[in-house]
Amino acid sequence: MRKIGLYLLLISLAFCSCKGNAEKQQDTARIQLEDSIDQAIFNSIKDIVKSKSLYNQEINERSIAIAKMFLQTPYVGGTLETEGEENLRVNLRGLDCTTLLENVVVLSEISGKQDFNAKDFLNKLEFIRYKKGKIAGYTSRLHYFTDWIFYNQKKGILKDITQEIGGVNYQKHINFMSTHINSYEALKADTSLVNIIRKSEDAINKRELFFIPEENIAVVENKIENGDLIAITTKIKGLEISHVGIAIHVNNRLHLIHASSKAKKVVISDIPLAEMLMHSKYQSGIMVARLK
DSSP states (O other), rough: OHHHHHHHHHHHHHHHHHHHHHHHOGGGGGOOOOSSHHHHHHHHHHHHHHHHTTGSOOHHHHHHHHHHHTTTTTBTTSSSSSSSSOOOOOOOSSOHHHHHHHHHHHHHHHHHSOOHHHHHHHHHHHHHHHHEEEEOGGGGOSSSHHHHHHHHHHHHHHHEEETTTTTOOOOOOOOOOOOOOOOHHHHHOOOHHHHHHHHHHHHHHHHEEEEEEEGHHHHHGSSSSSTOOOOOOOEEESSSEEEEEEEEEETTTEOOOOOOTTEEEEEEEESSSHHHHHHHHSEEEEEEEEEO
């Protein structure tokens, strides 16, 4: 009931904020998002951050607090893979696993100061979502999550800690996007982009990657902290990561806050992450990154 209550509180605050903005047209610097519900949800999160003084907490603690604010938010798949020109798509009303994680990372970053606004949110979201921190077309987005980790480590956002907590070499040839063009609207519309995607895949294939095999997760889970970013590796040919989420310990076991396609909403996993992966025939292990 507590999880449901927090989500309903956010929605309630969101609609109240919409009404207040419409009636008074005040505090316009708080946010400038295209969708009024996204705008109001952002304002609600900002109000909670202030009321709970989350800016005084460490970033991993803020990450968990903000991730919990999204519990019960509906799952909506493929929100970034739509037709049309590449732009900074924002959706706080419906999340897939990647957009949940990105929103949590961005909000955790910007809430480290007492006051933040829409410009901070949008700029930081663009910064972490695209290779060089700016939109330069479809291929500038970090489509593969190992690429997302690699570039955001270079930007100083996080550190890949997989190897230091017990990770072993991850051998995988990455080519899923370039060999599944029909799964991506932008690639179907402009096949010239495939060569650029292939270059990104080649760059990933030249890197030394590490992962923690599923059978070893329970052994090292005490080295993973609340708020760490979890990327689940996959057995699917040509693909390295199939799911992502935020680490949280429940009763001294490692669980996952994630946007679940099965549950159709953002949840904390019912069972520990180690058991969760062992029950899946497509998942093979995890990579772990820590926010800085």
